Amino acid sequence: MTTRSPADPSLPLADLMSAAVPAPGGGPDGGDRPEPAPRRARRRRRRPLLIALALLCVLLVAGAGTAWWTVHGLESNIGHEDGVFDRTALPDAGPRPEADAAAGRAVNILLVGSDSRGPASTGSEADADFESQRGNRTDTMMLLHIPSDRSAIHAVSIPRDSWVPIPGHGEAKINAAFSWGGPRLLVATVEGLTGVRVDHYVAVDFDGFKAMVDTLDGVDVTLKQAAHDPSQNVDFAAGVNHLDGARALQFVRQRHGLARGDFDRVVRQQQLLAAIAGKTLDDGVLSHPLRTRSLLDSMTRTMTVDSGFGLTEMLGLASSLKDVRTSRLDFRTVPTTGTGWKGKQSVVLLDSARSAELFAAIRKDTTWPAPAKGETWKP
Template identity: 35%
Template sequence: MRIAGKIVVSGLALVVFAGTAYGYATLQSLEDITRSNVIDSPGGATPGEQPADGAVDILMVGRDSRTDKQGNPLPADMLRELRAGDSADDLTDTLIVLRIPNGQQAVQAFSIPRDSYVPIPGGGKDKINSAFGRAKLAEAKKLRAGGESDKGRIEEGSLTAGRRATRQVVEDLTGVTIDHYAEVNLLSFYQISKAIGGVQVCLNQATHDPDSGANFVKGEQKIAGADALAFVRQRKNLPRSDLDRVRRQQVFLASLAGQVLSAGTLADPGKMGALIDAVKESVVLDQNWDLLDFVARMRGVSGGGIKFATVPVVNPDYRYNPAHPTWTAVQVDPEQVETFAAGLIGAAAPKPAAGSGKATVDVSNAGSTEGLAGRVADVLKGKGFTPGPTGNAPTRRTSLVRYPAALADEAKSIANDLGGLTTAESADVPAGHIEVVLGSVYSGPGVAAGGGAALGAAGGGAALGAAGSVAARGAARTEEPPITSAGENCVD
């Protein structure tokens, strides 16, 4: 059975958060956790360091793996309990970046959809979750060709290559320098969720999906083990498929954070011991992570001090391969994603690429999506254009980019940036200006609240309240409430 989108990777970070109250002595037992040479920096983020990009950044990865951390296959009875089948692609089905700003206690986290279509280390473009498996396979072939015959060394070397490729592709997309890496698989998620006695979640409606094993009633409920895994991996029968699954993962992580940091869990040695044992058994960290230093950094973080977002999405139903018109991916704009990630900690937006247009762009909204003109103007500002007036226009269905003859190249660039809009030369457009009219069927960048390129930089933490994506099939979606570890987060 093909499982897509399996794991929320929060357990390790939350155990360490909890350690601020549970005690250094117990956390020292985590020092024998499995390590992997993932980070290039000789020392990682050292105690007291203020990283140049403004935050200590942790990449948390969930792997679609049916093995333990030594690479041994999980027993058949465990696979049946997980409803996972006995085989899977070597994919990273969950990617979450945790940003801890320099000198601040507000922790920001954002998800990258597993199907984001991006350049992959080693050449070409593919879905971001394929980077791990491609690099792992290539390294295994290289080692064998070089004469290595020890299966353990081949497995260890190829896993390291997969992890490093995953780190690299996330850095390339987001502009964030990853300081630390944490990885879990099916087994570790199962054990972590059970260790604390289940996690409280809330659904807007009852849902059922035989593929994932999801079978949930409407309203609040506590889930653990296989049910928790089904909750975060379900994508069928959800309004936005993979994008709603990402939001499920964020909600589960938020609830788990709140529960781990609650007095009831922190004061229960049995739960804390089981949680730490689960982490030790199946979580993998980078080679440089000083957990005790991390605990010191996290002092003062409360259950409500973690906020969650999703990177901006251009098109969630992107047909990326003309030879296979039914194949879909999630289209993202790296410039938007980089600006969004920087804005979460109030950092300056990345500089526009050399040669970008300098025209003044006036944006008007000829549809019914509230705030659309302003968000699209922010997108174009992030690409180097000068923002002009924004407002409304008479209703029209399609979008149009109007320009004077001297600005034909800039107009074409804008039309492409916004998803391939129609262009028209017009003597009525003032010199030095380009006019963008957004029709009622517009579905490009900025269509959803939180999805604009410059919103994160301009609005700082306010951008966290949105899902950062567009609804399936291009329909606009109203702004969603923020997901925090202190909130009551009810989702589809």
């Protein structure tokens, strides 16, 4: 059941500019308060890169200081899903994985994106009852791993057609888990597949991407080769492509006309996240409070999170990531053996041995195994 936070009255501009937010640390034992906004020269040198958490969007203001309204004015936009981690109604799922003691303060977030193309499926404006959304599937799925020492941000994409065990349903494509049982069954499926304990769940609708890109006056992505999408009848040129919101959606929706199909679509999702975060962190965006609020407002309206992950918790996590740099960001796709057929379904087949190595490294918060060609991408 989705609950909503009560709306708070808007503050005068003077208050928005001057008030500060108390933010706890990202781990269970807390952390430091956010530092004041750095000078521009310092921002260029250190540039806190919260790129993999761009979908959380409020984390993007951590490096530039945060006003009172960030928590109180935007919290009401976000939908909160109760019982995401409750296994009572999922007896076939078994108990949740225990957090590995070796992982310390590491945080794992399941990030999903849906392309509903209809009424809101996420955020405070979404229908409160999951039954009204039954049949929807997730188009993007990433497991974000933030290590205990907060030295990096790692994002592992799980292709939506991955053939996996789903508690109570046998084997199926992983995105069917949400269709059949909502966030609760999806989290149970991911935890069962990986053995990783998920600390938080975040879902956004692709309309949130569109609004963010338009607020940023478009973003740039670079392609090595030109691509034509016969399904949408659109073309993308080799080299730099400037995307407005509508074209950004076409970019991440393309499945046909790509050499590696859904695998290239995953890379495009990663590229768009990188472009949004990079543009957001440019000088002049976060330093302008009204534009920043518009940016955050556009994204939080299409965001749903587990009931224990409010804006205050997000900002605390962001504060602990303030020193992360570009070189410490990784996008990876879970190891696979390619595609195959299950009956009449084209599916993605996971490489069980190599996936197990990667998931073990996430659980223990240790160095990840070297990726095979095509499994990793960096902005």
